[in-house]
Amino acid sequence: MVTENRASLCTGCGVCVAICPKKCLKMELDANGFYRAVCDESACIQCGLCDKVCPKFMDIKDAEVACAVSAVSKDEKTLGSTSSGGLCYEIAKKALLSGKKVCACVYNYEQHRAEHAVITTVADLEATKGSKYFQSYTADAFCELLDGSEWVVFGAPCQIAAVDAMAKTKKLRDKMLLVDFFCHGTPSMNLWKKYVEEQGGSNIQKIDFRSKEFGWHSFSLRFTYQDASIGTDYKDNMFYTFFFGNYCLGDACYECHFKALKSAADLRVGDFWGEKYRDDKKGVSCCVAFTERGRTELEALSSVCRICDETVDEMLKEQMVKSPACPKQRGVVLKRLRERKKLKTIYNTTLLPYRVKCKIKSILGR
Ligand SMILES: Cc1cc2nc3c(=O)[nH]c(=O)nc-3n(C[C@H](O)[C@H](O)[C@H](O)COP(=O)(O)OP(=O)(O)OC[C@H]3O[C@@H](n4cnc5c(N)ncnc54)[C@H](O)[C@@H]3O)c2cc1C
Structure with missing residues (x-):
């Protein structure tokens, strides 16, 4: 099917590709750097399965809370190399050790993109550490979720809601533990591609997406180059400036159906922002x-993580609980990202004048 409506609101989750019995759907990056489902209409039999699993057509209510906790891996190496407390890594490791398969996001250094992969060994789990803050290409890995194995699947809330719908349709939900995260949204791949090119492109050997060198609260990226030299982009990081300012998120992110407690997952993870852990560095x-199922899973992690009961209110205090407003500069930013301009130039010509204007207004207002 994949109507015009779907193409414009597509979250790029890739689940329609996995469920299509005729394999007539594929995910493609559009000109603005977002994955979209594209359908070969001549092969489509109008079965409607793609619409059934599509997150854009879902009306998700706040899920009931079985428990809310903070969690920190007891292993210092894990804690040092993961995004927040290393909980996703510990959940995945436990699953692998009990014979389950894991589907999680890794980074492809040849194509410089995030993609979901099937993980069956603890050694391969290393590559899933760290949040890659842009859309992940999921379609190939999600096709494997229907093999009847026991799975733990990690992903963005829209991806996981679609996997949940697919698993229920195929009567496989009991075999899956689904884990999503509090999600800010995903910026254009054109932003990431431009940024990574400016940081060294093909000379990059490894990226630490959430380097904790300057503390866990500082968003910085650390690059290891082919010649073993190292660079950290910490202050005035252009990638995070465009991302956190919401200047180039996907269309669907401005109308997200999955904020706060709206989830189809068993577990929702995130960074424990806010006052309580403000001074924590790790x-x-x-x-x-x-x-x-999610609650039992957490209880079983107490030997590898320090787990404390918390309130949901405390957790949500500094989370983005509503979809962000679409900034008026988004159109021009997306256009400039398609051109051969440096990020700093785009910033100076599109965002800086606006920011200066806002600052002056606020000073005059005071
Ligand atoms: C695009 C994006 C936006 C986010 N926004 C917020 C937010 O607003 N607030 C908040 O508290 N947390 C947010 N997170 C989650 C946060 O960054 C951490 O993933 C979370 O704190 C868990 O940390 P950890 O130490 O357990 O993760 P780790 O053990 O480092 O594991 C990271 C996990 O995230 C998965 N993952 C990584 N990149 C992607 C991706 N691109 N798509 C799908 N899955 C991915 C991996 O499969 C892995 O399971 C976001 C993550 C992403 C990818």
Whole structure:
């Protein structure tokens, strides 16, 4: 099917590709750097399965909370190399050790993109550490979720809601533990591609997406180059400036159906922002269990993580609980990202004048 409506609101989750019985759908990056489902209409049999699993057509209510906790891995190496408290890594490791398969996001250094992969060994789990703050290409890995194995699947809330719908349709939901995260949204791949090119492109050997060198609260990226030299982009990081300012998120992110507690997952993880852990330097994960299965899973992690009961209110204090407004500069930013201009130039010509204007207004207002 994949109507015009779907193409414009597509979250790029890739689940329609996995469920299509005729394999007539594929995910493609559009000109603005967002994954979109594209359909070969001549092969489509109008079965409607793609619409059934599409997150854009879902009306998700706040999920019931079974428990809310903070979690920190007891392993210092894990804590140092993960995004917040290393909870996702510990959940995945436990699953692998009990014979389950894991589907999670890794970084492809040849194509400089994030993609979901099937992980079956603890050694391969290393590559899933760290949040890659842009859309992940999921379609190939999600096709494997229907093999009847026991799975733990990690992903953005829209991806996980679609996987949940697919698993229910195929009567496989009991075999899956689904883990999503509090999600800010995903920026254009054109932003990431431009940024990574400016940081060294093909000379980059490794990226630490959430380097904790300057503390867990500082968003900085650390690059290891082919010649073993190292660079950290910490202050005035152009990638995070465009991302956190919401200047180039996907269309669907401005109308997100999955903020706060709206989730189809068993567990929702995130960074435990806010007053309580403000002085913590190493990282604390927050986690809400929405199902008994999720709650049991958390309880079973107490030997590898320090887990404390928390309130959901405390957890949500500094989370983005509503979709962001679409800034008026988004159109021009997306256009400039398609051109051969440096990020700093785009910033200076599109965002800086606006920011200066806002600053002057606020000073005059005072
Ligand atoms: C695009 C994006 C936006 C986010 N926004 C917020 C937010 O607003 N507030 C908040 O508290 N937390 C947010 N997070 C989650 C946060 O960055 C951490 O993932 C979370 O704190 C768990 O940390 P950890 O130490 O357990 O993760 P780790 O153990 O480092 O594991 C990271 C996990 O995230 C998964 N992952 C990484 N990149 C992607 C991706 N691109 N798509 C799908 N899955 C991915 C991996 O599969 C892995 O399971 C966001 C993550 C992403 C990818």
